[in-house]
Amino acid sequence: MSSQPKSLVDLPPDTKGPHTSRLGIIAVVATFGGLLFGYDTGVVNGALEPLTHDFGLTPRTEGLVVSFLTIGAAFGAVIGGRLSDAFGRRSNILLLACFFIVGTLACALSPNWQFLTGARFVLGLAVGAASTTVPVYLAELAPFEKRGSLVTRNEVMIVVGQFAAFVINAVIFNIWGEHEGVWRYMLSVAVLPAIALLIGMLFLPESPRWLISKQREEQALGVLKQVRSDERAEAEMREVEILAEQEEVAKTGGVTDLASKWVLRLVLIGVGLGVAQQLTGINSVMYYGTQLLTDAGFSAESAIIANTFNGLFSVLGVTVGIMLINKLPRRFMLLGGFTLTSSFHLLIGLSAVFLPEGTFKAYAILVFIVLFVFSMQGTLGPLVWLMLAEIFPLKIRSFAMGICVFALWLANAAVAQFFPSVVSGLGISNTFFLFAGLGVLALIFIYCFVPETKDKTLEDLEAEFRTKYGE
């Protein structure tokens, strides 16, 4: 998720022409790819309450229904990466758009919770594959001037997608709430952006970088000529070749490299960062926010509306985070972020214990939850992903990031699965005290082990790690 403001090769500027509208469609795909990811992960939030009544779910089965999408995503991320390397980015995105459509309809038409869980796993495969393939495709097809902003737009659209899901669910619930199957309407709305993605991708070409990696240079030049001026296309071929080389090198490292102590430590730190990010419980709010607010004291109709503020402040947080990310040192942002989130966890827990039942308590908890989401998305949310891309030497980057991303999704799934059971067993206050405690552990971990990566070259980092942890 890093931007490339400079090109590797001297390139003439990209002049306007018939290719400019094609480039515009790329921006649309950027928008819908991210939106779908966000929408499908966020839509369960408002749908969970009516769903629980309709299918008679217990906290345990609720957890299963919600977490199976995330488990699917863990596998989808790995499988999707392999498929897009083997068969191309475009065919992969078309395939996953179909999976989105089929998965969404299967969810909306499920006869029982077991079927729904299976359908959510299928949907999860698409979500995971999209999370890796779409940003890669965007970065590979976009001209370097637009690369950073397109990838950023994709990130922002993910949280906008979640916000949109919250708002649309609130509207649907407040208009048709008396229907038992209202959750089916909520889930099926997600099929619209999936169709838009499918249609949009039909107009877009394959990634030139991927074509070059498969020795299809003529086709690569053909694609470049579709989305750049002719002069620019010829010049850019050289840059695309260099980048394709780099990607090949990134895939060289594997399991045997973990035999070096410092490499193993580095991978463990990456896994720790990803897991720590998920154990803040951010996704427990994104998936279970409405129920959390109902427990806090809101009525069903107002909880689902109050929940939209979580989505709104998630979007605001991410926009602030993107601005801050290259202005602050990384460790400072990490430590600061965890301090903020743990403090708000503590305040949520304290409010749940000490405030008397009533509107003031409900609103206090809402405010602290919203502030937690804002501080999380403004720091740790984007920062962890950025650091994962920065800490690994080029040769093991693909392998190491694969492990870290998989671990991150599994931690996401674990939180999603156990949150309802923990809340019903321990109560809101104790659950958030638990999160606060995990946050303190994360702070210690980061303070002791995570290196500063801003303004350091990979060679510097490698040297630092070799001396610190040994061969």
Add this chain to the structure above:
Amino acid sequence: MSILVAVTDRAEGAAALTAAIAEAKLFDTDLVIVPLGISATFDTSALDESGIDYTVVARKGRGDRDPAEAVLDELDDRSDIDRLVIGMRRRSRVGKMLIGSVSQRLLLDSPVPVLAVKG
């Protein structure tokens, strides 16, 4: 006649390189080096000082991911190689079980005689 040496990032890798340079000088041949570490660049100062002809073959891509396979493939591709030089180090039983021993596989599967050097 050529010599191929597989060089890891660690102490035994450096020892293997030193031994390989000595072998190449002794037999008056050139040297093919396959770096097995993950550094971006390979330090060729010792090679330049020795004055022998050498080629560095970089591992690249998923096909070269397994170091033993990468070295064996290189041996298959180059019919003029008749000695392999590798570094050896003691690995714990757990380490051997989880990651396997590259040195052991090369010793057993190499089509040419192997000079194994301890770090």
